[in-house]
Amino acid sequence: MMPFCCSFTPSSASISKFISDQPYLTMIDKHCTTMKDLQKIHANLIKTGLANDTFAASRILAFCASPAGDMNYAYLVFTRIQHPNLFVWNTIIRGFSQSSTPQVALVLFIDMLISSPVEPQKLTYPSVFKAYAHLGLARDGAQLQGRIIKMGLQSDPFIRNTILYMYANCGFLSEARQMFDEDMESDVVAWNSMIIGHSKSGEIVESRRLFDRMQFRNTVSWNTMISGYVRKGNLREALRLFGKMQEERIEPSEFTMVSLLNACARLGALIQGEWIHRYIMKNGFELNIIVTTAIIDMYCKCGCVEKALQAFEAAPKKGLSCWNSMILGLAMNGCAEESIHLFSKLLSANLKPDDVTFIGVLTACNHSGMVDKARYYFSLMTKKYMIKPSIKHYSCMVDVLGRARLLEEAEELIMSMPVNPDAIIWGSLLSSCRKHGNIKLAKRAAKRLIELDPNDCCGYVLMSNVYAASSHFEEAMEERFSMREKRIEKEPGCSLIEVDGEVHEFVAGGRLHYRAPEIYSMLNALGVSLQETENV
Known part of the structure; x- marks a missing residue:
């Protein structure tokens, strides 16, 4: 078959006729929903020779570069198009600009400038600026803006x-x-972009000021504002804004739901989280991997492991993030055996664990004191799956060794780490020294901790606790006096818990809560019970 080469811009009528004359091209528009479908059609186009036609190949490319496609396959199709036209260039650049590898879009754009007779047009540039945005390369993008001004395209709304x-x-x-x-x-x-920018920079008040000034808001506006509050930790305001969104009858998207589930997870607001889960099911939201992971995470962080497991088992599609969230959730809720069992099921399902998966299973070993299993999984991670341990993996190992009184081994592991130890690791070792009464090692750990940040209270407070636990009260007081002399203050920790639909906030040592007397009475009773248990 003679290839059809476009040297002119065809009319929409001629394009429609060309497609209708080719049944396989018609199938791409009407019946192709997955890459598997696309590959079957592509194979037939190759057999008939139609794949050599630039227009036909561009239809294949357009599907591959869509959300349902595959950019690796798209690139292979692109490399086989001998004379790519403007549509082909725009399609491949746009596809990569929206992918996990936007740098490829920039490489292709430069290739287009240098080696292609086809000049970029106004529809090319928005994708290039998006790639710069996703890569955080605004300074490089500013140079391209100069080209836009020279070409007189600065007033184009899409480019602006x-x-x-x-x-x-x-x-x-x-x-x-x-x-x-x-x-x-x-x-x-443009308004949404400004709200996003201020929100990401932590300027949530300015984001809200812009949001309130908007004459028209779309779903993105609401999503951006809600997720901004969640990112900033203003979780109650995120939930209040969702209530206002409901009052104005704005349809939320899956991104809204994920942000709200994250807010409920961090607040420990189980009742609100359950309501959002029901809302998702009632309104027919797609239970994709992101939404399912957020549901599992919310239930786990609210301490409702049973419902997390139900959501996990009912998920139509379980991505690795779903498995990771469930494994870690079980571990954090004291279900170590179940967490390790689920990890084994993941391996049986022929899924490849990643670094997050191993944080989950190492956490399970840590919380249950399984030292040998922790060693085994750490070795499995590094030797079989060739995953480079992060500071979090080392922190789990130091913690599990410290809990098992293997303090010297824990210190050796810290000193042999290829990454610099952080305050969390030294703090973990210091806490273990307090528990097991090893003052000598505690002094070394406290020294390292204070060297990392001389103005942080953690090293002084933990060392004071080590001395106090070993009845060295004079030395304990000296640590506290040292803090006072250096004007180092300890910020009180706080926690949140939901009871009967109401979220309560507690500050360490605080007694302002209206039920404080009952709480401290119960806390003292639990302390006595724990001491009796340890003495048995």
Whole structure:
């Protein structure tokens, strides 16, 4: 078959006729929903020779570069197109700009500038600026903005919005603000970009000020504001804003639901989390991997492991993140055996564990004192799966060794780490020294901890506790006096818990809660019971 080469821009009527004359091309538009479908059609196009036609190949490429496609396959298709036209270039650049490897979009754009007779047009540039935004390369993107100005494209709304998004997303708020203020008719996309930028930079008050000024808000506006509150830790305000969203009858998206589930998880707000889960089911949200993981995580962090397991088992598709969340959730809730069993099931399901999976299983070993199993899984991670241990993996190992009185081995592991030990690891060893009364090793750990940050109270407080636990009260007081002389203050910790639908906040040592007398009475009774248990 003679290949059909486009040297002109075909009309929509001629495109429609060409597609209707080719049944396999019609199938791409009407019946192709997965890459498996696409590959069957592509094989037939190759057999008939139609795959050599630029237009036909561009239809294959367009599907591969869509959310249902595969960018690796898209690139293979692209490399076999001998004379890519503007649509082909735009499609492949756009696909990579939205992928996990946006740097490829920049490489392709440069290749287009240098080696292709096809010049980039106004529809090419938004994808390039998106790639710069996702890579955090606003300074490089600013150079491309100069080219836009020379070409007279600076007033194009799509290009302006993506440049504004690039600056805002990369934290270049003054540049973003300048562009935003210059345009007297900024659309909702520009407003959302400014809200995102301020939110990511921690300026949540300014985000809310912009949000309240908007004449028209879409779902992205609400999602951005809610997720901004969650990221900032203002979890109650996130839930209140969702209530307002409901009052205004704005349909939330799955991103809204994930942000709210994260808020409930961090608040320990089980009743609200259950309501959101029911809302998701009632309103027909897709239970994709991200939503399912957020549901599991919420139930685990609210201490409701049974419902987390139900959500896990009922999931239509279990991604690795679902398994990881469930394994870690079981471990954190004292279900070590169940966590390890689930890890074994993951391996049996031919899924490859990642670094997060091993944090979960090592946490299970840590909380249950399984030293030998912790050693086994740490070795499995490094030797079989070739995963480089992070500071979190080492922290789990130091903790489990410390709990088992293997303090010297824990110190040796810290000193042999290829990464610099952090305050958490030295603090963990110091806590174990307090528990087991090893003052000599505690002094070394406290020294290292204080060297990391001389103004942090952690080393002084833990060392004081070590002395006090060993009845060295004079030395314990000296540590406290040293803190006072250096004007180092200990910030009280706080925790949140939901009871009967109401979230209560507690500050360490605080007695302002209206039920404080009952709480401390129960706490003292539990302390006595624990001491009696340890003495048995």
